[in-house]
Amino acid sequence: MTKLSGEASYYQLLEVPSDADQAAIKAAYRKLALKYHPDRNPGDKSAEERFKQINEAYAVLSDPDKRSRYDRYGHADPQVQFSGDIFDIFNAVFGGGFTAGSRVQRGHPGEDLETDLTIALEQARAGATVEVELERLGLCQHCHGERAEPGTGRQTCPTCRGAGQVRMQTQSFFGTMVSQQLCPQCRGQGEIIASPCSRCDGQGRVRVRETVPVNLPKGIDGGYRLRVPQQGNIGLDGGRPGDLYVYITLAPHQHFIRDGDNLRYRLKLGFAQAALGSAFEVPTLDDPEVITIPPGTQPGQEFRLRGKGMPRLQQTGYGDLIVTAEVVVPSKLSPKARELLRDYAAEMGESLEESESLLDKVKGLFRKRA
Numbered sequence: 001m002t003k004l005s006g007e008a009s010y011y012q013l014l015e016v017p018s019d020a021d022q023a024a025i026k027a028a029y030r031k032l033a034l035k036y037h038p039d040r041n042p043g044d045k046s047a048e049e050r051f052k053q054i055n056e057a058y059a060v061l062s063d064p065d066k067r068s069r070y071d072r073y074g075h076a077d078p079q080v081q082f083s084g085d086i087f088d089i090f091n092a093v094f095g096g097g098f099t100a101g102s103r104v105q106r107g108h109p110g111e112d113l114e115t116d117l118t119i120a121l122e123q124a125r126a127g128a129t130v131e132v133e134l135e136r137l138g139l140c141q142h143c144h145g146e147r148a149e150p151g152t153g154r155q156t157c158p159t160c161r162g163a164g165q166v167r168m169q170t171q172s173f174f175g176t177m178v179s180q181q182l183c184p185q186c187r188g189q190g191e192i193i194a195s196p197c198s199r200c201d202g203q204g205r206v207r208v209r210e211t212v213p214v215n216l217p218k219g220i221d222g223g224y225r226l227r228v229p230q231q232g233n234i235g236l237d238g239g240r241p242g243d244l245y246v247y248i249t250l251a252p253h254q255h256f257i258r259d260g261d262n263l264r265y266r267l268k269l270g271f272a273q274a275a276l277g278s279a280f281e282v283p284t285l286d287d288p289e290v291i292t293i294p295p296g297t298q299p300g301q302e303f304r305l306r307g308k309g310m311p312r313l314q315q316t317g318y319g320d321l322i323v324t325a326e327v328v329v330p331s332k333l334s335p336k337a338r339e340l341l342r343d344y345a346a347e348m349g350e351s352l353e354e355s356e357s358l359l360d361k362v363k364g365l366f367r368k369r370a
Contacts, residue, residue, distance in 0.1 A: 010057035027153045029058040031144045039240045055086035110233035110242035118249045125285055125310055127218035131211045137233040138208035142199035152195040157186035164190040204236055214246050219311035222250035255283050261319025262309045266326045274327045284308045284321055299327040
């Protein structure tokens with residue numbers, strides 16, 4: 001038996017008076033068991049302990065003989081101490097399937113959901129936590145998932161008397177055939193709701209718009225799908241919540257193009273800078289870096305900044321930042337710049353023929369041959 005904190009009685013644990021009837025005890029148990037179920041409180045040890053205590057309390061107070069002894073002798077009576085499986089109690093109260101004609105109840109799991117998430121390159125590099133807003137089915141706060149209007153509870157199905165199944169007899173050539181089928185009135189639940197909840201129409205769930213935190217692994221890229229456990233639709237009758245699947249898209253960046261673990265950056269150079277060499281400040285995802293472009297740099301030539309790329313997903317280390325030289329030819333020149341370039345062409349032996357003069361030379365060549 002789990003040790004109770006302080007002098008709390010089973011009635012206090014279920015938050016009911018000592019003269020509460022069985023319907024009130026069961027309704028209180030259903031509400032608290034849903035609230036403190038481990039699936040709804042992952043990693044919360046206090047909730048897990050409270051869930052155990054609630055189930056022990058219900059195991060005693062739902063049994064008339066044990067409750068009578070508990071009222072007289074309290075926790076000291078060894079015959080009221082619980083030593084079974086608490087989930088057997090939970091499964092016996094919340095709806096589900098059936099075996100061998102007896103009701104074996106299980107909650108219905110919630111549905112999985114999908115959503116798209118566009119992230120920045122900086123968030124992917126840092127492994128940031130990003131909030132996603134979505135619409136999903138959450139627990140009805142009016143009936144706390146009970147489906148019944150508060151204060152009314154559920155009633156044992158009169159057709160199957162709580163078994164969830166009924167026996168059917170049919171006559172055939174071979175004689176009388178007996179089979180078991182789901183109860184048509186309660187549809188296998190063993191209980192009926194006379195007064196459905198006015199907020200959720202007896203569904204136990206309502207549509208809510210909420211934000212869900214998504215933890216990005218460092219180095220994630222577009223095209224990946226992340227699973228966020230138990231952030232889909234809430235389950236029914238204590239069933240496990242569904243999962244949320246997040247499809248990642250990487251937003252275009254102002255400076256960089258991603259290439260696997262590497263980042264690419266195009267550095268625009270003037271002709272003189274490429275020919276004579278120069279120093280440049282290059283942006284990175286951290287602080288800017290200064291690189292030196294050597295004289296005679298050719299268009300498309302690459303330079304690497306080691307470790308300035310993206311983290312290697314689920315590995316150690318980082319990729320590189322690859323800087324590609326892009327020599328820009330000016331579209332307009334001042335008269336002085338034009339003259340200087342003519343001098344440069346003459347110095348290098350480069351011909352700067354005008355199209356008309358070159359055409360005249362070609363025509364003259366043909367006339368000489370004629």
